[in-house]
Amino acid sequence: EVQLVESGGGSVKPGGSLRLSCAASGFTFRNAWMSWVRQTPGKGLEWVGRIKRKIDGETTDYAAPVKGRFTISRDDSKNTLYLHMSSLKTEDTAVYYCTIDSNYAHLDWGQGTLVIVSS
Amino acid sequence: QSALTQPPSVSGSPGQSVTISCTGTSSDVGSYNRVSWYQQPPGTAPKVMIYEVRNRPSGVPDRFSASKSGNTASLTISGLQAEDEADYYCSSYTSSNTYVFGTGTKVTVL
Numbered sequence: 001e002v003q004l005v006e007s008g009g010g011s012v013k014p015g016g017s018l019r020l021s022c023a024a025s026g027f028t029f030r031n032a033w034m035s036w037v038r039q040t041p042g043k044g045l046e047w048v049g050r051i052k053r054k055i056d057g058e059t060t061d062y063a064a065p066v067k068g069r070f071t072i073s074r075d076d077s078k079n080t081l082y083l084h085m086s087s088l089k090t091e092d093t094a095v096y097y098c099t100i101d102s103n104y105a106h107l108d109w110g111q112g113t114l115v116i117v118s119s
Numbered sequence: 120q121s122a123l124t125q126p127p128s129v130s131g132s133p134g135q136s137v138t139i140s141c142t143g144t145s146s147d148v149g150s151y152n153r154v155s156w157y158q159q160p161p162g163t164a165p166k167v168m169i170y171e172v173r174n175r176p177s178g179v180p181d182r183f184s185a186s187k188s189g190n191t192a193s194l195t196i197s198g199l200q201a202e203d204e205a206d207y208y209c210s211s212y213t214s215s216n217t218y219v220f221g222t223g224t225k226v227t228v229l
Binding site: 107 | 122151164215
């Protein structure tokens with residue numbers, strides 16, 4: 001059974017940093033393209049960024065609002081995906097989900113972790 | 120990249136059909152057959168219902184169907200059931216190698 005478990009969320013002040021993790025199991029992690037998607041409480045979904053698998057160069061792409069502030073990385077030896085967030089803004093407050101990408105869709109989702117950016 | 124445009128809400132009685140539209144541009148929906156649809160009941164994570172415009176993952180009922188014409192994609196739920204009440208989002212891959220989601224549609228079963 002595919003499992004994605006996000007962790008690392010919490011409260012942080014504007015300008016601060018935070019690292020989210022996504023522990024993966026039940027599939028061959030090293031072969032998967034992975035994304036982070038966020039959802040502001042009571043609002044819609046917003047794609048954050050994606051990392052390809054190693055044999056595809058581990059290329060990353062980001063949404064414009066987070067480019068230059070967020071970095072996605074992966075550790076295939078630990079089956080773990082990361083989202084490094086810096087220079088956080090209040091508008092980054094959201095539930096952050098990790099997803100498995102295939103066929104240009106987000107096929108499996110974790111349960112999400114909440115990040116609150118507030119002074 | 121602006122969000123794809125969806126109607127805020129649609130509703131129907133049990134057994135009826137409802138259709139949700141998703142309008143983008145020639146840089147996203149109109150560029151590729153890379154449109155997907157997600158169902159999100161309250162308090163849960165989204166679940167993929169359709170990928171690559173019209174394909175259903177295993178386990179998704181065939182009451183859910185989808186199509187695309189030009190810059191607009193559509194999701195149709197036939198034989199509406201109470202369990203279909205949820206928020207629905209479309210998404211498209213873009214010519215910038217990014218993804219964009221729709222604004223979301225609340226489906227209410229009357």
